[in-house]
Amino acid sequence: MISKTPKIIVFLLAVIVLSGGISVMDSLYAQQRKKKEKTESFTRPAPTQPIKPTIPSANRYQEDKVFLENADSLFRPPMDFEEKQIVKGNVVFRQGGMWMYCDSAYYFPERNSLDAFGHVEMKQGDTLFVYADKLFYDGGQRKAVLTAGPSRQEVTLKDPKVTLTTDSLDYDMNIEMGWYTRGGKLQDDINVLTSTYGEYSPATKLARFEDNVVLVNTKDGYRMFTEELDYNTGTHIATINTETRIEGANDTILTTAGRYNTQTDNAILTARSTILHRDSSMNVVTLEGDSIIYDKATRLSRAFMFRDAAKNPQPMVLTDTARKMTLIGGYGEYDDSLRRAYSTDYPLLMEYSQKDTLFLRADTILTSVRVEYVWPDSLARALSAETRARLQGYTSASEIADEMNIEVLRIPYGFPKPGQIGQLRGFAGGFFKMLEDLKKERMKADKSGTGESKAEKPESSHLADSIASRPVVTDSVVVETIVSDSTAVVPSGPRLDKLGRDSTYMVPKDYHVARAIGRARFFRQDMQGIADTMIYQEYDSMLYLIRKPVVWNEQKQVYGDKINVHFNDSTVDRADLPEKGFLAEYIDEDFYNQLAGKKMTAYFGGGELSRLDVEGNVETIFLPMEKDSTYNKLVSVESSFLTIDMKERTLDKLKFWPETTGSIYPIFLIKPAQKYLQGFRWFEPLRPRREWYGGRWKWMDELGEVPEELENYFKDDTPASKMKTGISQTGLSQ
The missing domain is CATH 2.60.450.10 (Lipopolysaccharide (LPS) transport protein A like domain)
Structure with missing residues (x-):
């Protein structure tokens, strides 16, 4: 029966029997090993140095390679069509000299890129710091897209003196340039610039802004409004390329081209420009020229006319609306602090304060403002120009009275007014007694040889010389003269002009x-x-x-x-x-x-x-x-x-x-x-x-x-x- 069994069946039965035997032997060996371990009594020695994971040998300073430097955990999902690593906790990436930090990230080694999330930071030496909530980085092209999110409400780019903030920022490591397209703000130690579009290079310190550009100077408070502006954060110079308006506390500049140094407040305007100067009374002086050099510190502006016929040259024009004066010429200056103007090269002055305009030409024309103290308009209008000139020639009220064609009635000071006649008797008795007393005092002084002059004592026999006179009224001006007796004390009063008016009420004009x-x-x-x-x-x-x-x-x-x-x-x-x-x-x-x-x-x-x-x-x-x-x-x-x-x-x-x-x-x-x-x-x-x-x-x-x-x-x-x-x-x- 056995001889009739095919050989293959016999072979299989032999293999099965052999495998079962080997399995039984392994089981017996394992039981004996456990029994032996329980009986061991010695302790193994601790390692002499920390055990670290082995990092594959590679040049980690490669500029075209992104390396994962640290993570608390790493997971590689199975069955992905490309290698993808999910890293979490204290994640650090590196590409050349640029480091990237985040809470978690998707790392794609084959694509040399990553997507980072949560408290994202990019650092390069001590010149570049970028903070965001999300980072999408392509290491091959060395380009980054950073956006805001829950962990950081805005994207922030910083270098030692400049801060750029926006909600989304693109950054190109090749040219070291960052830009935003949906609104942002750049701030340095002098200015704050906002715009719809903006770009900034920390390496060159150059920035460019477009659409709704506003520059605010934090030192002086003036504002610049334009649609296109180039700015250097190192020199603080703004380059103007289109229609621009600069508004300050006292000056306004309108131009289309030029350079403005926001630190020194100097401007070189290279296109037809206008500067409006305002004084404390809001009077405006306008300076217009083909090109203008403006110095806000000295408040001096210089305007030029182009010499190139192809540029359609126009003369410098200075207009003072308050003083109704226009000055034109090939060259002009205006000193806003002294309110002085200067023009050469065929200057022409037009003074139109009167009905007929005065036209004035010369090789050089200078204009200035002279300040004089005058009486308020309410008083000045009461007198004609001839009357004012005549009255200013008087040195005393007596001269005015002498030229009047009527006799000025002089009555005693305190004489009863109409309706007070009943008081006349008492007043007269006391008055004449005062005169007698004054007469006796004078005679006594003469006998004692005091040497007092007549001018120092009133004449008792002349009522007008011892008593104050009535007010003198002429041409709507009231002048009062007071002649007191020797015993009276003259109080210190206000400063009076030739007509007896208090000069403290005069105003500058x-x-x-x-x-x-x-x-x-x-x-x-x-x-x-x-x-x-x-x-x-x-x-x-x-x-x-x-x-x-x-x-x-x-x-x-x-x-x-x-x-x-x-x-x-x-x-x-x-x-x-x-x-x-x-x-x-x-x-x-x-x-x-x-x-x-x-x-x-x-x-x-x-x-x-x-x-x-x-x-x-x-x-x-x-x-x-x-x-x-x-x-x-x-x-x-x-x-x-x-x-x-x-x-x-x-x-x-x-x-x-x-x-x-x-x-x-x-x-x-x-x-x-x-x-x-x-x-x-x-x-x-x-x-x-x-x-x-x-x-x-x-x-x-x-x-x-x-x-x-x-x-x-x-x-x-x-x-x-x-x-x-x-x-x-x-x-x-x-």
Whole structure:
């Protein structure tokens, strides 16, 4: 039976029997080993040094490799299509010199990337620190995306002096640049910048902002509003690339290009820009130029006009709205602290505080503000300008009383008022007793030889000298004079002016001053003039013309060594030639009315000459008009004084005194030498003119070029009053 069994079956049975035997033997060996371990009595020695996990040998400073440096636990999920490690607790990653920390992370060694969560930090040396709630990092491209979350409410990037905060930040380690796209804030030790889009490089300290950009200076408090801005956190310089508005406590800047140093408050504006300066009264001075250099520390601004025709150059323009003045030129400066302006390169000043604008040109123009103490407007309006000038000339109230055409009634101080007549008897008895006592005291002092002067004692026989006078009323100004007796004590009172008014009630007021230096000329509808130097003062409404001045009115011309022009409201009312003057009026062809003297004063009414006063060495040549409006004789007169009254542009009255010499010549017998006084010249070619062009009035020399005739006139050092006699075809002397 066995022989008939196939051999394979026998082999299998043998294997089974053998395996069972081996298993029984292993079981018996294990039981014997346990029994032996229980019987051992010795203790194994502790290890001599800590046992650490072995880190595979590799270069852990590789810039293109992310290494897991630490984790409390690591788990690798099975059956993933790629290797993925889940690490938790004190997780640390490293790529080159950059370290990353988090609470937990998904680590993908093959992709060289990770997703970190909870208290995320990125650190690189001592220059970069980034804090977030989540981090998605691609080690191959070295790019990170950080977002806010439960553990950190915002993403924060820090370097030693700069802090950038946002809700989501992208960071590129290759270029060391971080950027946000949904709003963020960058803050350094001087400024705070906010925008919709922003980028910052800790390595270069350069930042760029776009859309709704606002810069706030924490030192000065001014704000910058723009749509595009470049900023350097190292130098604190903001580079302006588009329309920008900078608002400060006193200044506002409008520009489209330039650089602003937010630390020193210096700005270089390289496009057409405007600066608005405000004073404590909110009056505004505006400076506009093709380029401007601005220094907030010194409060000095300098404006330039482009020289490149391709840039469409426009002049510098300074406008003072409070003082109604505009100054334009190729170059200008404005000192906001001193309220002074300066302009060169064809400057033009337009002063429009009056009805008729004053136009003033020169090589250089300077304007400033003069502060004077004046009475409040409520009091000043009660007096006319002439009355104020007259009252300021008085030195005492007595002078005012002496010039009044009525007798000022003086009554005793304390005399009963109407309705108090019953008190008169008692008052009179006590009053006359006081006079007797004063008389006795004076006689006693005279006998004792005290040497007291009469001025120190009142005269008892003169009531007005011993008792205070009544108030004197004149031109709405009340002046009280008090004369006390020798026994009275004069209290210390307020400071009084010449009219007895308390000067502490005076208030400061600003007045405009303009100086035109070098080949100056001015234009008004009623008057034009030239001089080497002109000074205009709003305080006294005076225009001073110095060195070779000439002034024109209608067909009349006045010149001398010095001319002072006074403006009243909107018109000229007086012109003074204090040293030497010459007046000429064009009549016809080569005939001119002429007048010369040491001192000359011309008065104007309605823009026309109304009166002329001349003093000292008066010389005149004039052609009297006949009834038929013709001229047939010439009159030459010399005298010491002259007064001329004009009416409707014609001679009304003529007065010479005290002695007069003269001659009358028929016009057809006049020799050429008899037509002109010594020093006569006709300067009509030098007269400033305007013309109507392009819908407005403009100067003939619109760009300020100096005419050749004017250039030659000021080159000659001879005073205008001493010019040689004679005229050429151009109207200038030979």
